[in-house]
Amino acid sequence: MIKTQFIACAGLAMLLASVSPSHAQSSGLSEDESSPSRFVRVPELTYYFDRPAKNMMEELPLGNGRLGMLSDGGLTHQKITLNESSMWSGSKDAEALNPEASKYLSEIRELLFAGKHKEAENLIYKTFVCGGKGSGHGSGAKTPYGSYEVGGFLHLNWGSYIPCSSYKRSLDLNHGESKEVIEVAGRPYRMKTLYSSYISDVNVINIYNQTPAARQDTLRLSMSRPENGYSSVRDGFITLSGSLPNGRGGQGLSYAIVAKPLLLHGGKLITRGNELLIVDAPVIQILIAHNTNYYNPQLSLVEEGIDQIMAAAGTSPAALESDHRQAFAESMTRVEMRIGNSNTVLEGLPIDKRLAAYHKNPAADPNLATLYMQFGRYLLLSSTRPGALPPNLQGLWTNLVQAPWNSDYHLNINLQMNHWPSEKGNLSESVQPLTSWVEGLGPSGHQTAQTFYKGKGWVTHILGNVWGFTAPGEHPSWGATNTGAAWLCQHLYNHYLYTQDRAYLERVYPIIKGAAQFFQSTLVKDPNNGYLVNVPTTSPENHFIAPDGSTVAVCAGSTMDNQIIRELFTNTIASARILGEQAFADSLALLLPQIKPTTIGPDGRIMEWLENYKEVEPHHRHVSHLYGLFPGNEITRERTPELITAARKSLDARGASSTSWSMAWKINFRARLGDAEKAYEVLNMLLRPVDAIDPKTGKPYGSGSNNNLFSSHPPFQIDGNFGGSSGIMEMLLQSETGSITPLPALPKAWKEGMISGLKVVGNATCSLAWDQSRPGKLTQFTLVAHATYKHILTLPKELKDYKLRLNGRLLDVKALTEDGRIHLPLMHPGDRLILSRR
Numbered sequence: 051m052i053k054t055q056f057i058a059c060a061g062l063a064m065l066l067a068s069v070s071p072s073h074a075q076s077s078g079l080s081e082d083e084s085s086p087s088r089f090v091r092v093p094e095l096t097y098y099f100d101r102p103a104k105n106m107m108e109e110l111p112l113g114n115g116r117l118g119m120l121s122d123g124g125l126t127h128q129k130i131t132l133n134e135s136s137m138w139s140g141s142k143d144a145e146a147l148n149p150e151a152s153k154y155l156s157e158i159r160e161l162l163f164a165g166k167h168k169e170a171e172n173l174i175y176k177t178f179v180c181g182g183k184g185s186g187h188g189s190g191a192k193t194p195y196g197s198y199e200v201g202g203f204l205h206l207n208w209g210s211y212i213p214c215s216s217y218k219r220s221l222d223l224n225h226g227e228s229k230e231v232i233e234v235a236g237r238p239y240r241m242k243t244l245y246s247s248y249i250s251d252v253n254v255i256n257i258y259n260q261t262p263a264a265r266q267d268t269l270r271l272s273m274s275r276p277e278n279g280y281s282s283v284r285d286g287f288i289t290l291s292g293s294l295p296n297g298r299g300g301q302g303l304s305y306a307i308v309a310k311p312l313l314l315h316g317g318k319l320i321t322r323g324n325e326l327l328i329v330d331a332p333v334i335q336i337l338i339a340h341n342t343n344y345y346n347p348q349l350s351l352v353e354e355g356i357d358q359i360m361a362a363a364g365t366s367p368a369a370l371e372s373d374h375r376q377a378f379a380e381s382m383t384r385v386e387m388r389i390g391n392s393n394t395v396l397e398g399l400p401i402d403k404r405l406a407a408y409h410k411n412p413a414a415d416p417n418l419a420t421l422y423m424q425f426g427r428y429l430l431l432s433s434t435r436p437g438a439l440p441p442n443l444q445g446l447w448t449n450l451v452q453a454p455w456n457s458d459y460h461l462n463i464n465l466q467m468n469h470w471p472s473e474k475g476n477l478s479e480s481v482q483p484l485t486s487w488v489e490g491l492g493p494s495g496h497q498t499a500q501t502f503y504k505g506k507g508w509v510t511h512i513l514g515n516v517w518g519f520t521a522p523g524e525h526p527s528w529g530a531t532n533t534g535a536a537w538l539c540q541h542l543y544n545h546y547l548y549t550q551d552r553a554y555l556e557r558v559y560p561i562i563k564g565a566a567q568f569f570q571s572t573l574v575k576d577p578n579n580g581y582l583v584n585v586p587t588t589s590p591e592n593h594f595i596a597p598d599g600s601t602v603a604v605c606a607g608s609t610m611d612n613q614i615i616r617e618l619f620t621n622t623i624a625s626a627r628i629l630g631e632q633a634f635a636d637s638l639a640l641l642l643p644q645i646k647p648t649t650i651g652p653d654g655r656i657m658e659w660l661e662n663y664k665e666v667e668p669h670h671r672h673v674s675h676l677y678g679l680f681p682g683n684e685i686t687r688e689r690t691p692e693l694i695t696a697a698r699k700s701l702d703a704r705g706a707s708s709t710s711w712s713m714a715w716k717i718n719f720r721a722r723l724g725d726a727e728k729a730y731e732v733l734n735m736l737l738r739p740v741d742a743i744d745p746k747t748g749k750p751y752g753s754g755s756n757n758n759l760f761s762s763h764p765p766f767q768i769d770g771n772f773g774g775s776s777g778i779m780e781m782l783l784q785s786e787t788g789s790i791t792p793l794p795a796l797p798k799a800w801k802e803g804m805i806s807g808l809k810v811v812g813n814a815t816c817s818l819a820w821d822q823s824r825p826g827k828l829t830q831f832t833l834v835a836h837a838t839y840k841h842i843l844t845l846p847k848e849l850k851d852y853k854l855r856l857n858g859r860l861l862d863v864k865a866l867t868e869d870g871r872i873h874l875p876l877m878h879p880g881d882r883l884i885l886s887r888r
């Protein structure tokens with residue numbers, strides 16, 4: 051009965067999602083034959099293991115945007131890792147401000163302008179760094195900077211060995227739920243479902259003991275943490291609580307995890323020390339609340355957890371699960387995708403075996419790319435939500451007290467990459483936590499601007515945490531990059547472009563304006579070329595060979611800085627004019643021509659620095675000087691063909707194989723270039739198993755995908771997942787370069803398919819289908835408007851024989867075509883444009 055109910059709920063949720071009016075509007079699905087998904091089967095968004103996990107990289111991630119879980123699926127000892135996105139050690143760090151730094155700023159600039167790079171770098175290393183310990187060089191758990199930390203572990207221990215004949219541990223992406231099924235002698239023995247409730251905000255574990263032997267096998271429940279945790283049992287609740295270090299020898303943030311098992315159909319609950327023992331229970335529901343005092347220092351954490359559990363316990367288990375599944379599916383099913391016909395053999399393999407098979411023959415399993423794209427959307431939905439924090443370097447999943455690089459918010463690409471799927475992936479609400487976090491940086495960023503630069507507005511550098519750290523990093527080769535705020539503002543302005551929400555623009559305009567004011571007040575004229583430059587700075591984490599032969603990182607201006615600052619000024623000007631601040635817009639417009647344009651060097655590549663320096667690492671993982679190609683949009687095939695050629699040559703020289711997040715970035719680059727096969731090649735590298743052997747070295751690649759699909763830097767960094775998901779969408783549809791462009795980089799291996807519900811600039815959703823056996827490939831295209839906007843459409847050049855209808859009315863395409871692009875009539879909410887082949 052339980053298994054049947056589970057399947058029925060899944061089918062009902064999928065059915066409701068496919069026919070509800072709200073879903074049809076958000077995804078752009080059509081009620082008629084123009085809908086690409088009407089007559090095709092969309093692959094199931096699940097993957098599974100046929101054994102317990104060997105390590106965290108085989109555990110299945112669950113989350114509701116604030117809470118998260120990882121389960122190893124153990125047979126006799128099961129460990130559940132518990133996470134909450136505000137579990138941070140550390141505290142606000144007044145010592146990070148270094149009042150002595152600004153005294154040396156002029157001298158540093160003069161040395162750089164004089165070509166004395168090594169002298170300037172030596173001086174900046176000594177003077178122009180944060181005060182205190184900074185991030186602890188990535189190990190800051192015991193410093194004021196802090197680290198994101200594991201919440202704790204829930205242990206489920208059974209006494210008896212289980213001679214299972216079948217084992218399956220699966221993750222359902224559409225519904226945010228994991229299922230574990232164990233059979234003994236070919237018959238059901240025990241089943242579990244796990245999810246982080248999107249509605250009730252508690253973690254839920256349901257255990258169904260399906261035989262007398264399973265019921266009689268005593269279950270022992272306990273919780274633990276490596277440090278700073280005290281576990282106790284009282285009145286049927288297990289509590290794990292404590293305080294994390296503030297980095298100054300005292301206590302910082304406090305937390306409490308409360309768990310309660312409910313015996314829904316009888317059984318015995320026994321307290322023994324710090325454990326709860328359960329015996330003879332057919333059905334066990336474990337509810338887990340996890341809170342910190344980050345949002346409310348006065349919160350009584352244990353009582354809050356008990357209240358959350360009792361509220362959830364007041365809902366029937368079936369309704370609790372159904373409510374979560376439907377809410378999660380509402381967001382996930384906004385976008386649907388299919389490539390070719392499903393390969394039931396390969397798609398039916400355990401995920402580790404499926405990854406290995408894909409590495410040998412990618413063309414045989416094209417829908418692994420579908421799964422990976424949707425997995426990125428799943429991770430975003432699971433690791434952030436309005437009212438919580440943005441996803442960190444590991445989303446919200448870690449099993450460590452000292453997470454790699456503190457699992458913080460790196461601002462020279464990583465946090466930004468985490469949000470690349472947000473808008474186009476129809477999860478615009480996931481930008482709200484980022485917006486709130488950026489707003490919170492304002493006071494600290496203003497102090498940093500004044501203290502280090504004597505500048506106006508606000509600034510932040512490469513490092514970000516939950517305590518408002520905005521100072522330069524402790525090592526200038528990477529820590530001097532100060533365009534973090536400007537890059538973040540791109541996401542705020544893009545959110546306005548995608549949503550057309552004027553109230554949101556009014557909210558974020560002071561942030562965007564403040565970031566622009568900083569550079570307006572700190573850019574200085576380079577006496578060598580007459581351009582305004584940002585100095586000191588770097589091209590993130592990269593080094594060059596100076597004219598005197600020294601290896602340095604710090605420079606006067608960099609191509610990435612110019613591109614980001616130019617973009618910031620352009621977006622601020624547009625925002626100011628919309629909101630009536632014409633004078634400020636005009637003041638920034640005067641500066642734009644004084645910033646050096648993106649320049650092609652003698653070798654035909656885009657120069658990374660203002661001078662034609664030679665890079666120390668030709669294959670460096672950062673490709674920062676191509677920011678203007680992606681995520682920026684100043685380099686486009688339509689407007690700047692010569693820069694496109696130079697960008698392609700730069701990318702060829704950089705190479706494809708790298709860390710996973712770098713490869714993910716390169717997929718997006720290649721998609722913008724229109725290099726379909728190159729994009730596909732890098733995507734296949736991103737999907738290779740981390741233990742696959744590199745024939746050049748005879749050693750495992752290390753980068754690629756872990757068995758649970760977590761992206762590997764190495765180690766695990768979630769930005770590769772988000773960047774890869776974005777890249778797949780960019781290969782199929784683009785809208786940020788000035789027009790809506792379907793199929794800009796469709797590889798030959800994706801012979802036919804469909805994708806629906808992608809969001810485009812101007813607040814509209816698009817659905818499309820393709821068939822490479824037909825001229826022009828594009829077979830169906832639907833655009834549904836959700837705001838008043840005038841869209842521009844660029845169709846494949848080979849597509850000749852088609853018709854466009856707006857709300858059923860045939861359009862005169864020739865009359866609307868200009869420069870090869872179709873300038874559509876003004877569209878209003880609810881308007882529908884349909885392309886059909888003749």
